[in-house]
Amino acid sequence: MEENKFCGLPIKTDIYDAVRIDLSNMPTIDNDDNNEEKSENGFQFHHAKSDYVMLLKWIKPDEIVTAPNYAHTMVGVGGLVYNPITKKVLLIQEKRSIVQIWKFPGGYVEHKEDISDGAIREVFEETGIKCKFISVLLFRHIHRGAFDCSDIYFVCLLQPIDLVNCEWKKCDIEIENCRWFELDEANENLCGLNKYAFQQFKKQFKANETSQGQTINSEMIQFKYGHIQTTERVYTPGSIETFVIDN
Numbered sequence: 001m002e003e004n005k006f007c008g009l010p011i012k013t014d015i016y017d018a019v020r021i022d023l024s025n026m027p028t029i030d031n032d033d034n035n036e037e038k039s040e041n042g043f044q045f046h047h048a049k050s051d052y053v054m055l056l057k058w059i060k061p062d063e064i065v066t067a068p069n070y071a072h073t074m075v076g077v078g079g080l081v082y083n084p085i086t087k088k089v090l091l092i093q094e095k096r097s098i099v100q101i102w103k104f105p106g107g108y109v110e111h112k113e114d115i116s117d118g119a120i121r122e123v124f125e126e127t128g129i130k131c132k133f134i135s136v137l138l139f140r141h142i143h144r145g146a147f148d149c150s151d152i153y154f155v156c157l158l159q160p161i162d163l164v165n166c167e168w169k170k171c172d173i174e175i176e177n178c179r180w181f182e183l184d185e186a187n188e189n190l191c192g193l194n195k196y197a198f199q200q201f202k203k204q205f206k207a208n209e210t211s212q213g214q215t216i217n218s219e220m221i222q223f224k225y226g227h228i229q230t231t232e233r234v235y236t237p238g239s240i241e242t243f244v245i246d247n
Contacts, residue, residue, distance in 0.1 A: 101190075123158060126175050
């Protein structure tokens with residue numbers, strides 16, 4: 001993040017060109033009685049949206065403040081799109097990426113949107129491929145996401161609705177490249193969490209596998225994206241029976 005000043009207050013910009021102004025040391029405006037009253041009475045900024053700012057003060061000072069913090073976690077989705085007829089997966093390269101890598105199409109879930117619907121929507125917006133939801137493969141949880149939020153990222157298994165006519169049409173604003181990959185080729189080109197998820201996909205959905213119930217495994221894994229190395233906590237189901245591929 002780059003840091004500058006605006007009206008004497010620290011501001012920061014990030015990769016989304018968003019601007020964050022630090023209001024923690026904002027002085028009281030003397031000619032604004034309402035603002036002065038809010039400051040003197042101990043109100044604190046709780047959160048802001050496009051049409052309002054919420055201030056908070058707990059009325060009884062001898063009580064523990066039990067008002068919940070505002071939303072602090074972003075939820076993202078990636079779609080592992082697999083065509084069982086051609087035995088290929090759909091990968092993309094993003095235009096605005098610190099490291100240019102092949103990855104699953106995806107993005108952030110919208111307000112009041114289900115994870116499955118978010119994955120289907122993101123894949124369609126970025127590649128033009130209409131899909132159906134099969135299952136959640138795994139999810140990852142980190143605490144250094146956008147806007148200083150925690151971030152939960154779900155990798156979902158999707159299947160094209162039309163298995164014969166699967167011509168993609170990339171979003172020119174967000175996507176640099178898009179194409180279908182053979183399974184071995186995809187494994188060679190993927191990296192980091194995407195490669196790990198792809199390998200879990202091949203393990204979980206190999207031919208003739210039968211499920212013995214579901215468990216969730218949690219482990220800290222080191223991933224490498226070009227010259228960037230990161231450690232992330234990943235949650236994967238122990239066994240699933242939903243989909244079948246040929247090895």
